[in-house]
Amino acid sequence: xxxxQLLTGLSSAASLFLVAAGLTVIFGVTRVVNFSHxxxxxxxxxxxxxxxxxxxxxxxxxxLGIVLTGLATAAIGVVLETLLLRRIYRAPELLQLLFTFGIxxxxxxxxxxxxxxxxxxxxRAPWLRAFVVIAGERVPQYDLILIAVGPLVLGALWLLFTRxxxxxxxxxATQDRDMVAALGVDQKRxxxxxxxxxxxxxxxxxxxxxxxxxANLQIDLNIITDxxxxxxxxxxxxxxxAFLASVMIGVxxxxxxxxxxxxxxxxxxxxxxxxxxxxxNGLLGTAPSAVHGEAASFAxxxxxxxxxxxxxxAGLAIAALAPLVAGPFALSVLTEMAIAVLFAASLHFMMGxxxxxxxxxxxxxxxxxxxxxxxxxxxGMGGLVLAPIVAGLAAALFGWFxxxxxxxxxxxxxxxxxQIVWAAMFQAVDLTGGDNGIxxxxxxxxxxxxxxxxxxxxxxxxxxxLLLRRIxxAPFGYALRAARDSALRAEAIGLDAGRLRLxxxxxxxxAAGLAGGLSAFSKGSVFPGFVSIARSVDGLLMVxxxxxxxxxxxxxxxxxxxxxxxxxxxxxxxxxxxxxxAIVVLVLAFPHGIxxxxxxxxxxxxxx
Amino acid sequence: MLIxxxxxxxxxxxxxxxxxxFAVPPGAALVLLGRNGAxxxxxxxxxxxxxxxxxxxxxxxxxxxxxHEPHRIAQSGLGYVPEERRIFTDLTVMENLEVGRLPxxxxxxxxxxxxxxxxxPNLATMRSRPGGRMSGGxxxxxAIARTLMGNPRMVLLDEPSEGLxxxxxxxxxxxxxxxxxxxxxxxxxxxxxxxxxxxxxxxAIIETGRITWSGTVAALRADPALxxxxxxx
Numbered sequence: 001x002x003x004x005q006l007l008t009g010l011s012s013a014a015s016l017f018l019v020a021a022g023l024t025v026i027f028g029v030t031r032v033v034n035f036s037h038x039x040x041x042x043x044x045x046x047x048x049x050x051x052x053x054x055x056x057x058x059x060x061x062x063x064l065g066i067v068l069t070g071l072a073t074a075a076i077g078v079v080l081e082t083l084l085l086r087r088i089y090r091a092p093e094l095l096q097l098l099f100t101f102g103i104x105x106x107x108x109x110x111x112x113x114x115x116x117x118x119x120x121x122x123x124r125a126p127w128l129r130a131f132v133v134i135a136g137e138r139v140p141q142y143d144l145i146l147i148a149v150g151p152l153v154l155g156a157l158w159l160l161f162t163r164x165x166x167x168x169x170x171x172x173a174t175q176d177r178d179m180v181a182a183l184g185v186d187q188k189r190x191x192x193x194x195x196x197x198x199x200x201x202x203x204x205x206x207x208x209x210x211x212x213x214x215a216n217l218q219i220d221l222n223i224i225t226d227x228x229x230x231x232x233x234x235x236x237x238x239x240x241x242a243f244l245a246s247v248m249i250g251v252x253x254x255x256x257x258x259x260x261x262x263x264x265x266x267x268x269x270x271x272x273x274x275x276x277x278x279x280x281n282g283l284l285g286t287a288p289s290a291v292h293g294e295a296a297s298f299a300x301x302x303x304x305x306x307x308x309x310x311x312x313x314a315g316l317a318i319a320a321l322a323p324l325v326a327g328p329f330a331l332s333v334l335t336e337m338a339i340a341v342l343f344a345a346s347l348h349f350m351m352g353x354x355x356x357x358x359x360x361x362x363x364x365x366x367x368x369x370x371x372x373x374x375x376x377x378x379x380g381m382g383g384l385v386l387a388p389i390v391a392g393l394a395a396a397l398f399g400w401f402x403x404x405x406x407x408x409x410x411x412x413x414x415x416x417x418x419q420i421v422w423a424a425m426f427q428a429v430d431l432t433g434g435d436n437g438i439x440x441x442x443x444x445x446x447x448x449x450x451x452x453x454x455x456x457x458x459x460x461x462x463x464x465x466l467l468l469r470r471i472x473x474a475p476f477g478y479a480l481r482a483a484r485d486s487a488l489r490a491e492a493i494g495l496d497a498g499r500l501r502l503x504x505x506x507x508x509x510x511a512a513g514l515a516g517g518l519s520a521f522s523k524g525s526v527f528p529g530f531v532s533i534a535r536s537v538d539g540l541l542m543v544x545x546x547x548x549x550x551x552x553x554x555x556x557x558x559x560x561x562x563x564x565x566x567x568x569x570x571x572x573x574x575x576x577x578x579x580x581x582a583i584v585v586l587v588l589a590f591p592h593g594i595x596x597x598x599x600x601x602x603x604x605x606x607x608x
Numbered sequence: 609m610l611i612x613x614x615x616x617x618x619x620x621x622x623x624x625x626x627x628x629x630f631a632v633p634p635g636a637a638l639v640l641l642g643r644n645g646a647x648x649x650x651x652x653x654x655x656x657x658x659x660x661x662x663x664x665x666x667x668x669x670x671x672x673x674x675x676h677e678p679h680r681i682a683q684s685g686l687g688y689v690p691e692e693r694r695i696f697t698d699l700t701v702m703e704n705l706e707v708g709r710l711p712x713x714x715x716x717x718x719x720x721x722x723x724x725x726x727x728x729p730n731l732a733t734m735r736s737r738p739g740g741r742m743s744g745g746x747x748x749x750x751a752i753a754r755t756l757m758g759n760p761r762m763v764l765l766d767e768p769s770e771g772l773x774x775x776x777x778x779x780x781x782x783x784x785x786x787x788x789x790x791x792x793x794x795x796x797x798x799x800x801x802x803x804x805x806x807x808x809x810x811x812a813i814i815e816t817g818r819i820t821w822s823g824t825v826a827a828l829r830a831d832p833a834l835x836x837x838x839x840x841x
Contacts, residue, residue, distance in 0.1 A: 165706060172696045172707045179694040182656050183708045184682030184758050 004137050005254045011143035012212070013250030014150040018205030019223055020230040020242045021157060022198035028174040028237040029194045030089060033408060035100035036080065038224030039107035040199045044073045044206025045215040046111055049120045052210065057125035070204040077199020081192050084584065089191075091591050093408070094357050098544045099587040101537055104220055105580030111217060113574070121214040128211050142211055149208065153201075154243045161239070170194055174237060221533060225419070229268060232412040233275045235285020244283055266423045269416040276413050277401050308552060319458060323451040333566050335454050335522050339515050340558035342461035344542035346511035348554035349468045351543060353477060354504040355484030356403070359411045360418025361512055361539045363398070364391040366531030367421060368513025369520040373438040381444040384517045391513020392506050394421075399505035403498055415533070422531040437527035441520045457518050464511050469551050471507065480504050545586060547597070609634040609762050609793045610655075610686075615664035615674075617654045624650040625661070626817035632762070632810065637784070637794035639808035639825075641801065647817040648797035649691055652764045655795075656688040657681045669761055685713060687760030691767045691797075693751040697740030701731055704739055704750055708757035716759070716791075724753040727783055745776035752783060762793035769803045781807050805829070 023037045048069040055061040080103065088096050131138040161167035173180045173190055181187045206219065230249060234241025249268055256267045275283060322334055347361045368387035375383030398417045405413055425432045432438060447453045471477055483490040483497035490497050520526045529535065538561070546557025564582060568575040590597040610632040617625040624647050632638045642648050653659040655666060657678035666674040673681050682688065696704050705721050712718025725732035728749040734742065739750065748768060755763055765784070769777045777800070784807045788794060798804035804811070805825055812822035813834070821834060828834055 165709075168699065168703045168706050171703075172699055175696050175698060176694050178658055178678070179690070179696075180707060181678040182658060182682055182688045182690070183754065184679050184710045185707070186679045 009251030009254030011146035013246040014146040015205045015209040017150045017246040018201045020227040022201030023227050024231045024242050026198035032096045036103035038220035039104050040073050040202035041206035041223045042219040044203030046115050047072050048207025049215040059127050066207050069207040070200040073203025074196040074200035077195045081195040102580040102583030105576040109574045109577035119214040119216040122210045229272050235282030238284040241284030269420045272416045331450050337562045338457045338461040339519050340562045342464045343515040344554035344558035345465040346508045347539045348543045350508035352548045353481050357411045359415035360536050362531050362535035363418035363421045364509040364512035365516035367391045367394050368516030369526045369530045372517035372520045373441045373526040376441050387517025388510040388514040392510030395506045395509025399502045403501040426528040439525045442524050443521045611667040613665040616662045630812045637808040638810040639796045639804040642814035646814045652766050685761035687755035687763040689751045689755050689765045693747045695739035695747045700736045702735050704754050705757050708754035710758040712759045718759045719756045745772050765796045769800045
C-alpha cells in the first residue's frame with residue numbers, strides 16, 4: 001500500500017519534472033515567466049492523443065508518437081517565440097506575464113475549436129495495462145517506465161548543459177546575456193533554440209501523462225500552477241532542484257489523496273510556503289544575480305494635472321447620474337465596474353508604490369466576500385463592515401511571511417496563499433457549501449433597489465480608491481516608495497522597510513476585501529471562484545492594462561477590462577481567444593500600459 | 609582600423625557622448641584618458657553595440673558598424689573587455705573561454721586555451737575553477753583571455769588595471785604588449801596614467817563627452833600643460 005503510493009507519486013513526478021524543467025530553462029535564459037508553458041503542455045497532450053490514436057498500439061510506436069509530439073510542440077514554441085515573445089524580452093516582468101496569459105487564452109480556444117470540449121482519453125494498449133508485482137502489490141508497468149524517465153531526462157539535460165558548446169552558451173546567457181552577445185553569440189538564435197527545447201519538454205510531459213489521464217482543456221492552468229510551485233520550491237533555474245521538488249510534490253500528492261483527501265491542495269501550497277520561508281530562493285536556488293542593464297526604474301508619481309482631474313470628475317458625474325437612464329443590465333455592468341475599480345486600485349497600491357507584484361490578490365477579495373456572506377445571517381448588511389476587517393487581518397497574517405520576499409518569489413508565494421484560501425473554501429463543504437457556494441447574500445431592504453445599491457457601491461469604491469490615492473501622497477506613501485526603490489537605503493535613513501511593506505499589504509488586502517464584500521451582496525452569492533487564479537489574473541490584467549506607473553492606470557484598466565469582457569461575452573462564443581488576442585495586441589502596442597503610454601506621450605515634448 | 613566620427617549617445621535623458629571623434633590606426637594602442645563620468649565606458653559600449661548611438665559614424669575595418677547588434681560587431685573582429693569584467697561566475701575557466709570562442713580569421717593561427725595559458729600562467733592552474741571563486745586579478749586575466757578566444761582584430765579594454773595589485777598590473781601590461789605583438793590593435797580606457805603610457809603609443813583625452821586632445825604619447829609627455837594636468841594626480 002505504502003509502496004504503491006510511493007511509486008504512483010514518483011511516476012506522476014516524471015511528467016511534472018519535464019514540464020518544470022522546460023519552464024525553468026526558458027526562464028533562466030529569457031527571464032520571462034511564461035504562463036503559456038502550460039498551454040504547450042496541453043497542446044502536447046492533445047497532439048499526443050491525435051498522433052497516438054493514429055499509430056499502431058505497440059510500445060515502439062508509442063515512443064515514436066511521443067517523440068513526434070515533442071518535435072511538434074518544439075516547432076510551435078519556435079513560432080511563438082519568433083513571432084511574439086521575442087518582442088517583449090525587454091518589457092517589464094508583469095507585462096510579459098500578462099502577454100503570455102493572453103497566449104494561454106488564445107490557445108485554449110484554439111484547442112476547443114480543434115479538439116472539442118470533451119475530455120479525450122487515450123485508448124489503453126495492452127502493454128499500457130500490464131502490471132508488475134512488487135512485494136505482493138500490483139504496480140502498473142507504465143508507472144515504472146515513467147519513474148525511470150525522470151532521472152534519465154535529468155541526466156540527459158545535465159550532459160547537454162555541461163558537455164556541449166550550446167549548453168555552455170545557454171548557462172552563460174542565463175547569467176549575463178548582454179556579455180554573451182558582446183562575445184559574438186547571436187542571442188536571438190540561442191533564445192529560440194532554448195525555447196524550442198523547453199516547449200518540446202513541455203509537450204513530451206503533456207503526452208507522457210496521457211495514459212494516466214486524458215487530454216482536456218484544464219491541463220494548461222493546472223500544470224502551470226504545479227510547475228510554478230516546482231520551479232519556485234526547487235529554485236529558479238536549477239534543474240536538480242526542479243527534479244527534487246517534483247518528486248517531493250508528486251509523492252506528497254499521492255500520499256495526500258489517501259491520508260487527507262480534503263486537503264491535498266492545501267498540503268502542496270503549505271509545503272511551498274514553508275520552503276520559501278526557510279529558503280527564500282528555493283531548495284537548490286541561489287540568490288538571483290542582478291541582470292545587467294535592466295535596473296527597474298519607476299518614474300515618480302506626480303499629482304494629476306488639471307485636465308485629468310476634469311476628465312475624472314466628469315467621468316464620476318456620468319457614473320453617478322447613469323442609473324437615471326441605465327437599464328438593469330447596464331446597471332449591473334456599472335456595479336461590476338465600480339467594484340473592479342476598487343479591486344484594481346488596491347492591487348495597484350501593492351504592486352506599484354508597494355513594489356510587491358501579487359499573483360494571488362483574489363485571496364483578499366474572496367476572504368472579504370466570504371466574511372460578508374458568513375455575517376449576513378447575523379448582521380445583515382453589517383457584514384460589509386466585516387469584509388475589509390477580516391481581509392485586512394488575514395493579510396496581516398500572510399503578509400508577515402510574504403513581505404520578506406521579492407520579485408517572482410513574492411508573486412509565487414501570494415499565488416500559493418490564494419490557492420490555500422481557494423482550496424479551503426472549495427474543500428470545507430460543511431462551512432462554505434464547497435462548489436455550490438453560499439446563496440442568499442442579499443442587501444438589506446433599504447439598499448435592495450439596484451440603483452440604491454449601485455450608488456452605495458460607487459460611493460464606497462470611489463471613496464476607497466481616492467483614500468488609497470490620498471495615502472500615496474501622505475508621508476507613508478513617500479516612505480513606501482522609498483522602500484520599494486531601495487530597501488537598503490530606506491533602512492539607512494531610519495525607515496523600517498519590512499513594516500512599511502506589511503502595512504501596505506494590509507491596506508491593500510482590506511480594500512480588496514471591501515470590494516469582495518460588495519461583490520457578494522451584488523451577486524447575492526459567494527463561490528470559490530471569488531478566490532480563483534482567474535480572478536487574481538483579472539486584477540493583474542486591469543492594473544497592467546491601465547499601467548502600473550500611474551494612479552489613474554488601474555482605474556482606466558478596470559473600466560476598460562470589465563467593459564471589454566462583458567462586450568466579448570455578448571458578441572462571441574470564442575471570447576477567450578478574442579480577449580487573449582486583445583491582450584497580446586495591447587501589450588505590443590502599449591508596452592507601458594494604456595495610461596502609462598499615454599502619460600509618456602503627454603510628457604514627450606515637455607521639459608523634464 | 610577604427611574611425612569614430614561625431615558619436616552621440618545617451619542614457620534616457622542624460623546626453624553622455626556629445627560628439628566623440630578619434631581614430632585608431634591598425635596595430636596601434638590608443639589610450640582614452642578621462643575622469644569618472646567623462647564617457648569612456650559609454651564610448652566602449654556604443655562601439656560594441658550594447659548602447660545604440662543616437663548619431664555619428666563608427667567605421668571598423670572599413671565597415672560601418674554603428675547601430676549593429678553586438679554579436680555582429682564582435683563577429684566582425686571587435687573584442688570587448690568590460691570594466692566590471694563580467695565573468696560568468698557559474699562557469700569554469702575553460703567554459704568561460706569556450707563562450708568567447710570564434711573561428712580564427714584571415715588564415716591566421718587562432719588563440720587557443722593553451723596559448724592563452726602561456727600568456728596568463730595563473731589561469732593554467734585553475735582550468736576547472738568556477739569564475740566566481742577567482743580573485744579580481746584572475747578574473748581580469750580571464751576576461752581578457754575570453755575575449756582573445758574570439759580572435760579579434762582589435763580589443764577594447766575598459767580600465768583593465770582598476771583595483772588590481774601592482775604586481776598584477778605589471779602582468780597585465782605584459783599581456784597587452786604580447787597582444788600587440790600578435791597584431792591585435794588595442795583601445796584602452798584608463799585612469800592610471802603610468803600604466804597607460806607604458807602600453808599605449810597614442811592617446812586621446814575625453815572630457816564631458818568630447819575629445820579635447822589627441823595625439824601620440826610622445827606628444828602628451830612633451831606638453832607641459834597636459835602632463836601637469838594628467839601626470840600630477
